[in-house]
Amino acid sequence: MDLKTLGWDLYRQSLKENIEQENVARVAVENRGGYLLYAAAGELEGIIQGKFMRSATSEIDYPKVGDWVKIEKLPSEQKAIIKEILPRHSKLSRKRAGEDIAEQIIATNIDLVFIVQGLDGDFNISRLERYVAMAKEGNCRPIILLNKSDLALDAAEKIEQVKSILVGVEVFAVSAKNGNGIAAVHAFISNEKTVVFVGSSGVGKSTLVNALLGLEAQKTQEVRLDDSRGRHTTTKRELIILPTGGLLIDTPGMRELGLWASQDAVGEAFDDIMIFAQQCKFNDCSHTQSAGCMVLKALQDGKIDQERYDSFIKLSGSLDHFKAKKDKNSAQAQKRSRRGLIKKPEFTKK
Ligand SMILES: Nc1nc2c(ncn2[C@@H]2O[C@H](COP(=O)(O)OP(=O)(O)OP(=O)(O)O)[C@@H](O)[C@H]2O)c(=O)[nH]1
Ligand SMILES: [Mg+2]
Ligand SMILES: [Zn+2]
DSSP: OOTTTTTHHHHHTTOSSOOOGGGEEEEEEEETTEEEEEETTEEEEEEOOHHHHHHOOSGGGSOOTTOEEEEEEOTTSSEEEEEEEOOOSOEEEEEEOSSSOEEEEEEESOSEEEEEEETTTTOOHHHHHHHHHHHHHTTOEEEEEEEOGGGOSOHHHHHHHHHHHSTTOEEEEOOTTTOTTHHHHHHHOOTTOEEEEEOBTTSSHHHHHHHHHTSOOSOOOOOOTTTOOOOOOOOSOEEEEOTTSOEEEEOOOBOOOOOOSOHHHHHHHTHHHHHHHTTOSSTTOOSSSOTTOHHHHHHHTTSSOHHHHHHHHHHHHHHHHHHHHHHHHHHHHHHHHHTTOSOOOOOOOO
């Protein structure tokens, strides 16, 4: 693998030390505490050792997609020990509210952030503002893509609206489906530059990545018709090399969600967490108290992303709430029906 393609030549200019090519790699995938690295020796499995973990004081001290890391390759194996994370010249993070505010890194060493919203119902100015703030805070340049222009008649109007509020930020209406505006997007991605796609689930981030790649590389999924919400198809962040030069990072939709269809849908979307949930001591484990909870243990061990865990809990919680409400409603309905307020359906006899 050519390190120049991965952006090394550009990145190393900011480094004070001189590192041999065989001792660096770029983090391409971070998945449940495992890492896929792109290096001069090809694709390597990145391994983190106890020493590294002991010196890490928080989540952000672990390698993230986009990071350049110092490695020691194991002889005759496609594996390498990750020794150190090289300085991040930019990063995209979000703040997680908890007891204290913790930082979660989405990707690092990024030049451009494409903030994607769908013109079919996902459009929301204040959310755009938050994304733009997030990009600027991490030293990344934001560009807004209003996707699914094939479904909208008011694209021009929305663009004006965005421009009047987010002054100076570039906005484009695009359609990953029919290709409109894709050339303009492609023009922003140049050799050795890394761009990341962010936005809610179902807005078409992976479809845009596919359109740029010109092939079906990233799995995408049909959006449910009722509410234009996606189903969280992309489950991990991944660094993708564009054959024409440049690097793309597709991300799973950020979950600012309302309700989903069912607990099954949750299980499916969070299969990485369900693996651990099935091993919990109690069947009805809430996964918020540590007594015999394997989910919390996996979280502690870094096998589950904090971000994933948070959305999982949030979502399970809102489902319980929904269910309780539904049960209450049906209990009330039964009461009313007993009082004769609700008529039983009458069937017409033939
Ligand atoms: N009509 C129309 N549909 C689109 C367009 N772009 C994407 N879609 C559809 O929107 C759905 C969701 O697309 P994805 O690319 O999976 O969305 P995503 O943002 O990657 O979603 P997550 O991976 O869940 O975060 C798919 O059915 C796509 O075919 C577009 O420009 N026009
Ligand atoms: Mg996706
Ligand atoms: Zn549990």
